[in-house]
Amino acid sequence: MAVYRRSKRHRFLVFLLALASVTVITLDYRGGDQGALETLRSGAQDLLAPVQSFAGRVFGPVGDVVGGITDYGDLEAENARLRQRLEALEGDRLRSEAGERERRELLAILDLDFAGDIPAVAARVVSSSPTNFAQSVIIDRGTDDGVDRGMPVVTSAGLAGRISEVSSSRSVVQLLTDRSSAVGARLAGSGVNGVVEGRGGGTDLAMTFVAAQVEVAEGEAVVTSGLEQSAFPAEIPIGSVRSAGAPPGDLEQRIAVEPVVDFGRLELVKVLQWAPRG
Amino acid sequence: MPAAPGPAAVGDRLPGRARVKLALVLVTLLLLHTTLFVELRVADVMPDVMLLAAVSAGLVAGPVLGAEVGFASGLMADLFLATPMGLSALVLCLLGYATGVARSGLHSAPRLFGFLAAFVASAVGVAAFALAGATLGEAHLLSGHLWVVMAVVAAGNTLLAPVVVRAVGWAVGGPARMKALA
Numbered sequence: 408m409a410v411y412r413r414s415k416r417h418r419f420l421v422f423l424l425a426l427a428s429v430t431v432i433t434l435d436y437r438g439g440d441q442g443a444l445e446t447l448r449s450g451a452q453d454l455l456a457p458v459q460s461f462a463g464r465v466f467g468p469v470g471d472v473v474g475g476i477t478d479y480g481d482l483e484a485e486n487a488r489l490r491q492r493l494e495a496l497e498g499d500r501l502r503s504e505a506g507e508r509e510r511r512e513l514l515a516i517l518d519l520d521f522a523g524d525i526p527a528v529a530a531r532v533v534s535s536s537p538t539n540f541a542q543s544v545i546i547d548r549g550t551d552d553g554v555d556r557g558m559p560v561v562t563s564a565g566l567a568g569r570i571s572e573v574s575s576s577r578s579v580v581q582l583l584t585d586r587s588s589a590v591g592a593r594l595a596g597s598g599v600n601g602v603v604e605g606r607g608g609g610t611d612l613a614m615t616f617v618a619a620q621v622e623v624a625e626g627e628a629v630v631t632s633g634l635e636q637s638a639f640p641a642e643i644p645i646g647s648v649r650s651a652g653a654p655p656g657d658l659e660q661r662i663a664v665e666p667v668v669d670f671g672r673l674e675l676v677k678v679l680q681w682a683p684r685g
Numbered sequence: 686m687p688a689a690p691g692p693a694a695v696g697d698r699l700p701g702r703a704r705v706k707l708a709l710v711l712v713t714l715l716l717l718h719t720t721l722f723v724e725l726r727v728a729d730v731m732p733d734v735m736l737l738a739a740v741s742a743g744l745v746a747g748p749v750l751g752a753e754v755g756f757a758s759g760l761m762a763d764l765f766l767a768t769p770m771g772l773s774a775l776v777l778c779l780l781g782y783a784t785g786v787a788r789s790g791l792h793s794a795p796r797l798f799g800f801l802a803a804f805v806a807s808a809v810g811v812a813a814f815a816l817a818g819a820t821l822g823e824a825h826l827l828s829g830h831l832w833v834v835m836a837v838v839a840a841g842n843t844l845l846a847p848v849v850v851r852a853v854g855w856a857v858g859g860p861a862r863m864k865a866l867a
Contacts, residue, residue: 421752424778431771444770451764462720470724537719539730539834586825608729
């Protein structure tokens with residue numbers, strides 16, 4: 408009898424804890440970005456920020472070693488692929504020098520650098536987020552530095568992602584490779600618009616909503632479309648087309664986009680203080 | 686690795702000192718989770734010691750403490766995730782409870798039961814988190830990558846289980862209880 412009563416009490420306690428969890432979930436949804444729970448989240452992240460900065464310096468090399476061991480096979484294949492590519496690029500280099508000079512002159516005249524005159528905040532990547540379900544990194548800048556949720560994050564190569572969480576001294580950047588990331592994009596050659604979506608770490612991005620009859624060239628540049636209400640300014644490089652094609656009967660192409668940003672080696676980024684125009 | 690408790694150990698109230706020790710263990714695990722283990726990724730997946738804390742509590746102290754520790758460790762983990770706050774708390778609370786119930790149902794733990802429990806419970810916990818998240822609108826959690834996450838988290842947590850189970854056991858009962866549980 409006593410065992411039965413105790414078991415009933417235990418189940419009631421677990422029910423209460425589950426109910427408390429559901430209440431927290433509901434409060435989080437209702438509070439949105441400004442709720443008390445979000446403040447608690449920001450506070451916790453700020454509290455841990457100094458420890459994370461220190462630990463990032465200490466444990467970073469450990470991660471590099473583990474990554475080197477587990478990715479050894481991939482590295483060998485990548486090395487061979489890069490050697491071949493280097494040889495091809497050597498030939499291209501001479502031909503492209505003249506074009507590059509011309510491009511630089513044009514950029515200098517028209518100021519067409521992809522960040523343009525958008526104010527930016529430089530930031531350092533502190534660590535990756537402690538989750539297995541998101542591709543995101545933590546940077547050492549927050550609201551105190553003028554960073555806000557939704558702002559685009561770029562490297563010198565191109566678009567890296569956007570700010571998804573922010574506290575006073577830290578921000579979380581949702582990378583383009585995140586499975587829930589979607590960016591309005593344009594094929595630079597044809598001018599056709601589509602959406603670039605993440606497919607997880609270490610894989611190409613996918614460009615969708617491009618009709619099957621559109622001609623897409625391998626190597627064609629993909630940039631942000633910057634359409635009205637877009638979360639990103641126009642013309643930021645995203646990547647280049649690695650492969651494209653529509654399976655028979657499909658109305659849409661399957662386009663694999665190789666990102667220009669090396670997400671495995673993100674160290675310094677810039678947060679563009681930019682908000683979508685209405 | 687210490688074995689798990691028999692039914693007699695299940696559901697006892699913890700003295701205040703043990704709760705302080707348990708809080709200390711959880712904070713330490715959270716610090717390691719957010720600093721060291723984020724760097725130790727295999728196939729882009731890190732072990733989940735906050736989940737392992739809930740499983741360990743269920744193993745060494747039974748369903749009630751398993752649920753309590755799961756709730757606490759889940760809430761702590763939620764502070765650093767973009768998924769809805771309370772989601773990990775809910776999943777880990779139920780996982781800790783289920784682990785404790787499974788363990789208390791066995792009169793004596795078979796050899797290597799702790800490792801097996803850590804492996805299975807970790808895989809189930811990851812799947813449950815993804816399913817619960819997808820139910821709440823986080824559809825991207827249910828991708829083909831989920832199998833990889835389940836496998837790597839289960840393997841990583843199994844390797845870490847001896848340490849985490851010992852730490853939780855130290856906090857909730859000290860060496861005496863751990864011996865009794867072996």
